[in-house]
Amino acid sequence: MARPLIADIDLNALRHNYCLARDLAPHSQSVAVLKADAYGHGAVACARALEDLAPAFAVACLEEAETLRAAGIEAPIVLLEGIFEAPELERVDALGLWVAVHSEWQIEALLSFTPRRPIPVWLKVDSGMHRLGFPPAQAADIWARLQAAPDHVADLHLMSHFATADALEPGYFRRQLDLLNALAKSLDAPTCLANSPATLAWPEAHGAWNRPGVMLYGSDPLEGANDASRSLVPVMTLRSEIIAVREIDAGEPVGYGGRFKAPRPTRIGVVACGYGDGYDRHAVDGTPLLVDGQRVGLAGKVSMDMLIVDITDLPSAGIGSEVVLWGQAANGEVLSVDEVARYCDTISYTLLTGVLPRAPRRYHGG
Structure with a gap:
């Protein structure tokens, strides 16, 4: 008899959660985030379950995108951290990927590279997370440089990351959002701003694209649940x-x-x-x-x-x-995995992504 530990993955629940994210933002497109092997759920299986719903997928790095392409996933895939070295642009071009850019060297590499077709680019601005992104004061100049290179760059968007969209106290979130809205208006830029908590709780942050992540897997990222987050189903x-x-x-x-x-x-x-x-x-x-x-x-x-x-x-x-x-x-x-995480003094992300291969995944639905 086999060891009885199993990670059951309900792909119908995944589809339900994606449709919830989509329906909360009917004027946005929702890219399904599959980084970290779909938060431990299996990126290929999750992509196949969503490929008739999601117009695009998002991963952290080239290797994750290559895994999806090798499995036959043809939808657009955005690299949320962009490239890590200039030669990766050859594979980006060959695989038809989209890239985020957050550093000057990435801009230089992109503008020095001649792609077979222009590469869709999401310009990342640091609006207060202070992790990746250009200072807002530099955004206009960089935006203009990218717009002036139509043979290299296509479908330019503005993106950022909220530090406190999950919090009950909205002050810092609103500070970031106000900055980004003003910047997007000045550039006439389409945006991708809303992560899972902003998708669930802040419709004013919904842009041309949203990027729901952990909510797709049934975890509630909000400090205080709302009607939408209570509708999530564990995957x-x-x-x-x-x-x-x-x-x-x-x-x-x-x-x-x-x-x-x-x-x-x-x-x-x-x-x-x-x-x-x-x-x-x-x-x-x-x-x-x-x-x-x-x-x-x-x-x-x-x-x-x-x-x-x-x-x-x-x-x-x-x-x-x-x-x-x-x-x-x-x-x-x-x-709820969120309740278990509180007893472990951690968050659901660490528990879900931490389930090791020794616990086999068993898929159903989808």
Whole structure:
């Protein structure tokens, strides 16, 4: 019998979430972000599930785009970080990719390269994230340089990245948006600004393009959920089974370091999943899981291959019982990856992208 840990990927849920993003912004086009292997869900399978819906895809780098092209994905693909060295432009041209530009050397490389057809370019401006992008004061000159090179550049757009679109306090977000709106108006530039939280919560940020990412996979990026984010459906269910059951006395320690001590005579279940599969070792005692669709708590530190749950209050649970680490149980109960992430002092992105290949993906729907 195979080890029971599986990452179930519901491609119908992915399509639902994409349609939600699209319908929230009916005057925008929505590029589906597939970077980091579609946030751990499998970029090729997710692209195939969305290729009749999404007009374009986005990845971080050339290697990710090459994987999609090799699988037969023909839709436009934008490199959100652009090129990392000038010779990559040969492959960009050959594969028909779009590129973001955020540094002077990228501009120089692009304008020194002769493509077979002009390359669509998204000019990235640093509106306050202070990560990548040109200072806003330089944007007009760079925009003019790119516009003056129609043999090299096509479909020029303005892009940026919001630092706090997910936050309840909107002050900094509005500061960024006001700057970008003024800049776009002065340049008469189409924009791509809205990430997942801005797509969900800030229609005034919707531009010619939006770029929903983590919301496509059913994770709510907002500090305070709204009606739209509550409509998201989890795409990944990380599920396993109980492989052993133990009964221990009150006061007995469980797991490495004995962090959990049984508060009463306790029945524990050993689950085939650990940090060697990508489950976060920082999970604290009480981190929720679903056993046979019922909530239980983690008991003790996560091991490489196993973790332990307290099933004292579930007398019917035993060897072979379904365990959902996050996602949807067989009885329909849902445990959000966002809730699990809070118990691990992290965010859903790290959990989803951290699921390792040892947890095989099983696809259905789509």
